[in-house]
Amino acid sequence: MQQNVNLSAIVLAAGRGTRMKSRKAKVLHQAGGQALVEHVLDAAEASVPPSRITVVVGHQADQVRALLASRSCNFVTQTEQHGTGHAVAICESIAPKDGFTLLLYGDCPLLSASTIASLVKAQQQGGFAATLITTMLDQPDGYGRIVRAPDDSVAAIVEQKAATEEQKKIREINSGIYCIDSQLLWQFVGKLTPNPASGEIYLTDIVELLRAAGHRVAALVLDDPSEILGINQRIELAEADRILRARKTRQLMLDGVTIFQPETVAIDSAVQVGQDTVIGPFTQILGKTKIGSDCTIGAGSVIRDSVIADNVVVSEYCFVGTSTVETGARIGPFSRLRMENHVEAGAHVGNFVELKKTRFGAGAKAMHLAYLGDSVIGAGVNIGAGTITCNYDGVHKHQTNIGDNVFVGSNSTLVAPLNIEASSYIAAGSVITDLVPTDALALGRSRQTNKPGWVTNKRRKS
Numbered sequence: 001m002q003q004n005v006n007l008s009a010i011v012l013a014a015g016r017g018t019r020m021k022s023r024k025a026k027v028l029h030q031a032g033g034q035a036l037v038e039h040v041l042d043a044a045e046a047s048v049p050p051s052r053i054t055v056v057v058g059h060q061a062d063q064v065r066a067l068l069a070s071r072s073c074n075f076v077t078q079t080e081q082h083g084t085g086h087a088v089a090i091c092e093s094i095a096p097k098d099g100f101t102l103l104l105y106g107d108c109p110l111l112s113a114s115t116i117a118s119l120v121k122a123q124q125q126g127g128f129a130a131t132l133i134t135t136m137l138d139q140p141d142g143y144g145r146i147v148r149a150p151d152d153s154v155a156a157i158v159e160q161k162a163a164t165e166e167q168k169k170i171r172e173i174n175s176g177i178y179c180i181d182s183q184l185l186w187q188f189v190g191k192l193t194p195n196p197a198s199g200e201i202y203l204t205d206i207v208e209l210l211r212a213a214g215h216r217v218a219a220l221v222l223d224d225p226s227e228i229l230g231i232n233q234r235i236e237l238a239e240a241d242r243i244l245r246a247r248k249t250r251q252l253m254l255d256g257v258t259i260f261q262p263e264t265v266a267i268d269s270a271v272q273v274g275q276d277t278v279i280g281p282f283t284q285i286l287g288k289t290k291i292g293s294d295c296t297i298g299a300g301s302v303i304r305d306s307v308i309a310d311n312v313v314v315s316e317y318c319f320v321g322t323s324t325v326e327t328g329a330r331i332g333p334f335s336r337l338r339m340e341n342h343v344e345a346g347a348h349v350g351n352f353v354e355l356k357k358t359r360f361g362a363g364a365k366a367m368h369l370a371y372l373g374d375s376v377i378g379a380g381v382n383i384g385a386g387t388i389t390c391n392y393d394g395v396h397k398h399q400t401n402i403g404d405n406v407f408v409g410s411n412s413t414l415v416a417p418l419n420i421e422a423s424s425y426i427a428a429g430s431v432i433t434d435l436v437p438t439d440a441l442a443l444g445r446s447r448q449t450n451k452p453g454w455v456t457n458k459r460r461k462s
Contacts, residue, residue, distance in 0.1 A: 002047075006099030007120060008182065009048045012087050013037045013106030014058025014078040019233045025060040027106040028067065031237055032244030033268025033286055035067055039109035039244070042269075044102065045071075046113035047120055054095050055106070056087045083200030084176070085192040092186055100124065101185050103178040103203065107231045109240055111177065115227055122220050123179040128153070129215035130180035130207070135225040136171045143173035144204055146219060154217040157204040161197070172221070174204060175228035184210065244269060260299075274310065298332060306337075309345075323355075326362075344379070353383075361404065374416065375400040384410035384428060391416045403438070 017026025027037035034042075037055070044053060050072040057064045058078040065075055076091050088103060095101065100123055102116065115133070123131040132154065134146050142160055145167050149155040157174045158167050188209045192201045207217050222228065231237050248269055249262040256275035259265055266284040267273075274293030279285070283297050287305035291297070295308055298316035307324045314320060315332030323341035325331060331343070336354040343349060343360045350367035358375040366372060366383035374391040376399065377383070387408050389400040398416035402408070406420055409428030420426065421438040430444035 003045070003049045004047055004099070004120065005049060005052075007048050007102065008052040008096040008099065009044045009054070009102040009104055010088055010091050010095060011037065011040055011044065011053065011055045011073075011104045011106050012084060013040075013064060014056045014061075014081055014087060015107070016059040017107070017232065020231075020237075021234070025064060026231065028060065028063060029231070029237055031109050031231070031241040032248065033270065034109075036109045036231055036240075037064065037106040038067070039269070040104055040106050040111065041068065041071060041073065043111055043113040043116055044104060047116050048102065052096050054091050056091060082194070083198075084203040085189060085201035085205065088185075088203055089189045089192070089201070092189070095182075095186075097182050097186060099182055100179050101182045103176075103180065105176060105230060108175075108177070108228060109231070110227050110229050110243055112227060115222065119177070119179045119220050122218065123181075126218050128218040129184050129210045130178050131218045131220055132179075132207075133175040133177040133222060133228060134172050134219045135175065135222040135228060137173050137225055138171065140168075140171055140173045144176075145170040146172040146174055148172075149211075151216075154207055154219050155211065157207050159202075159204070172219075175222075176203065177228065178203075180206075184215065188213070280316070292327075301332070372400075374398065375402065377402045378404035378406065378422065380405040381408070382406075383408050384412060386411035387414070388412075389414045389416055389418075 013027045015026055020026050020029065028035050053073040054076055055068065055073050056076050056078050058081055061077050074094055076094065078087050078090055119131060119133060144157045144159045145163055146154055147156040147158055147167065188206055191209055192205050194201050210217055226243055229236060229240060231240055245266055248267045249259050249265055252273050253259055257273045258278045261281035264281045265279060268286045270288045271285050272290045274291060276293055277291055277295040279297045280299035282300045284302045289303050289306050291308040292310035294311045296313045298314055300317040301314050303320045305322045306320045309325060309327040311328050312325050313330045318332035318335045320337045322339050323337045325343045326345040328346045329343045330348045332351065334351045335349045338354060338356040340357045341355045344362040346363045347360050348365045348367060349355065352368065353366045353370045356373040358372045358377065360377050361379035361381055363379055364377055364381040368385035370383050371388040373389050374397050375389050381402055390413060391397050400414050400416045400418045402420045403422030405423045408426045411429045412426050413431045415433045418432060420436040423439050424436045425441045426432055427441065427443040430442060432442055432444050436442040
């Protein structure tokens with residue numbers, strides 16, 4: 001799909017969404033790892049240049065603007081909300097007037113880029129004033145019905161409350177999503193009048209205005225009704241999340257990724273995974289994570305906003321957050337890479353080892369029960385079981401630097417700030433507080449004392 005320089009879009013994202021029972025604006029709620037409005041913009045931007053997209057904000061406008069700040073879209077604030085027609089009308093001063101305009105909703109995250117492209121193509125090739133998306137429902141209650149003219153164009157959109165008994169039997173329903181000739185949009189949107197019952201200005205009324213002026217309106221009928229699912233309550237939010245994640249796992253599997261029990265796996269929309277990677281059940285791969293080829297992600301693991309290179313094994317029940325893992329590294333099982341770590345090629349981080357803001361050198365090993373925080377650890381280092389870096393003095397964090405090929409014995413306590421130079425040894429059970437020179441053996445523990453007969457004397461006294 002290519003962006004169309006004669007196409008623009010208006011995304012309506014001003015509503016509060018009272019049925020969500022939330023203090024947060026509806027379009028800021030997440031499904032599939034992104035806010036609802038982000039999904040809509042992602043789909044729109046496949047066809048529309050971002051500079052030609054206008055987002056109508058209202059409730060929590062500052063938060064919506066902040067979320068979309070990295071995009072080049074424009075914003076209009078709907079201070080007083082008087083319906084969808086009013087929301088579009090207030091964009092007239094900044095929205096492009098040439099070509100065609102898409103009218104989209106910020107709470108419809110399932111609308112695909114390919115469907116938008118099909119809508120635009122139908123409008124461009126059909127010569128209609130507007131083309132709107134419809135679908136067929138077996139139970140259309142609550143939706144506006146599509147009334148067809150004898151030539152099969154759209155004659156009117158009749159809301160449920162105004163529909164006759166015969167019209168209520170119509171299965172074709174309105175999505176509210178349009179592609180419309182821009183000149184006609186701005187010619188007629190200002191002529192919309194408030195609904196007598198609600199006092200709101202409805203965009204759907206533009207269909208009858210266009211037809212009264214001699215213009216024809218067409219419909220693009222979708223086979224999959226889920227694409228136009230609008231989110232009004234948490235139940236629908238959960239359903240949208242399920243559909244988005246099912247789409248994602250399906251596409252990854254089509255692209256050459258093996259996913260066991262995909263119905264149990266949660267993979268966010270922005271995640272990238274290379275060919276021949278194997279993903280176990282009950283995993284979560286979140287945010288903007290990138291995973292290379294020929295990796296194994298074990299069952300129950302959670303990976304968030306991280307970069308995993310090729311041929312990496314993340315065993316069962318690991319957490320990897322905002323970290324980088326280089327080629328051939330082995331993580332887990334039960335490892336925790338808490339934040340901002342860099343594990344170099346071929347390194348091993350074993351069970352119940354936690355890293356935090358640590359660079360772990362190529363081929364280094366920490367196989368069991370260690371905490372390594374605020375550390376730079378060289379290549380080929382061996383970290384014994386039970387080793388910890390004491391990086392916090394109660395006020396400030398301090399760094400531990402360990403050179404290449406250092407051997408750190410089990411249950412060592414490394415008190416930062418600390419430098420341990422290359423090829424040195426730390427005796428098991430040591431508390432190390434000072435510089436350890438290259439090739440030195442450092443011991444920092446009390447000498448063992450045995451007291452013969454001590455247990456016998458204790459028993460007699462008791």
